[in-house]
Amino acid sequence: MNGVNILTRGIGLAECSHNGNRIRLLSSEKNAEVIHMDILPDSIIWMSPGDKGSTEYYYILEGKLLLILDDGEQTLSKGDSFSVSGIDSEFPVKCLERLSLLCFSNKPIYDDMYHHMGSLKELVEQTERKNKYTYDHGKRVMQYSLLLAEELNIDPATINVMVMAAALHDVGKCFLPDHILAEDNELTAYDRMQIIKHPLNSYRLIAGKFDERTASMAQMHHERIDGSGYPFGLKGNEIPLEARIIIVADVFDAMTTDRPYKAKKSFDAAIEELESLQHQYDSRVIAALKRLCQEGKLEGGKE
Ligand SMILES: [Fe+2]
Ligand SMILES: [Fe+2]
Missing domain, CATH: 2.60.120.10 (Jelly Rolls)
Structure with a gap:
């Protein structure tokens, strides 16, 4: 009828x-x-x-x-x-x-x-479907973070938490519109505000499935030692060593990967740049990264 x-x-x-x-x-x-x-x-x-x-x-x-x-x-x-x-x-x-x-x-x-909805695992798969770069970047940041943590003798229990936080740190980007993720468009002030929110979204998604420590480590991945980072502008010791490792791994991968708006740097050039930015990034972590690079151990991070 x-x-x-x-x-x-x-x-x-x-x-x-x-x-x-x-x-x-x-x-x-x-x-x-x-x-x-x-x-x-x-x-x-x-x-x-x-x-x-x-x-x-x-x-x-x-x-x-x-x-x-x-x-x-x-x-x-x-x-x-x-x-x-x-x-x-x-x-x-x-x-x-x-x-x-x-x-x-x-x-x-x-x-x-x-x-x-859905589990974080599926969210990661969704990230992969939505933006392959973000998915691959998460895997590389996890691999670099693991190598750095071992090099810096971080205790195994903390490493377990850290590795998860590193792998999932950008999962909050799932909520960004495609035109922002594409990174080849001019961004508006509103777009930039959306980007600044992604660590908060990562926190929210991870905290729903894992413990608070994992979520807060991931949330800190855009903080900088001199307080110039986001979302909270944390300074110095407010950022624990584990989070500083993820921060360096994150920026190192961004520097050494081709993006629509910039060509990738070599590992050596990226480390040199990081050495000039020790007011923002932990000098112990940068030194560890340099040792790993000299020993040829970072190559596994690239596909
Ligand atoms: Fe991020
Ligand atoms: Fe990232």
């Missing part, structure tokens, strides 16, 4: 799944959407401010969740509901028991959900 749309069990207009979590778009009319979410325990869903005037209403069909709000936490279960409208900052929802959740929204949110 005209005007009646039927979706039989399990079928949606669109759907995606990450690590067993599944979201299905059931209806999309004049931008208003109805979405069903099937979420596994321990997963985290982020509620974002969204567009002005947007309201999302969630009804719990099965399971239990925890709303983690600025002013406290609230557990909700089957038959409970909550709505999100006009929030100024994001907040996480933790799934305590397998969740079947129905969401009604007066603005399109399915695409945003798609990007916010």
Whole structure:
């Protein structure tokens, strides 16, 4: 009959799944959407401010969740509901028991959900799909960080944390629009502000899956010893040695890789430049990098 749309069990207009979590778009009319979410325990869903005037209403069909709000936490279960409208900052929802959740929204949110969901592993794969350079860069920064940490006799437990933080440090770039990631366009002031936010997004994504130390190490990868870095302008000892290693590994890879706006430098030229920037980068780490280079151990970092 005209005007009646039927979706039989399990079928949606669109759907995606990450690590067993599944979201299905059931209806999309004049931008208003109805979405069903099937979420596994321990997963985290982020509620974002969204567009002005947007309201999302969630009804719990099965399971239990925890709303983690600025002013406290609230557990909700089957038959409970909550709505999100006009929030100024994001907040996480933790799934305590397998969740079947129905969401009604007066603005399109399915695409945003798609990007916010899923495990970090899949997020890294998503990074690879979105921007191959960022994905390869993460792998090289991890390899350089590991070599530097061993050279500087960092304890094995810290190395384990560091390696993860190094591999994932730029995962927050997943949320940057393609034209910024392409790096061959003139950037606006707004674009630059978006870029400055990426370590905060990396922190947020990593903290949802790993421990605080891993997340905060990754968040520091654009800080500089003299306080000229971002997002917080940390200075001196506010940046631990482990983070200083990732910082040097990150900038060294950026210098020694071809980018749309600049040709790559040789390893020696990059180290020489770093030596002239010891007010920004740790001199012990630069010295270790130089030793590794002289011993020919950095070559494995390149594909
Ligand atoms: Fe970065
Ligand atoms: Fe990076």
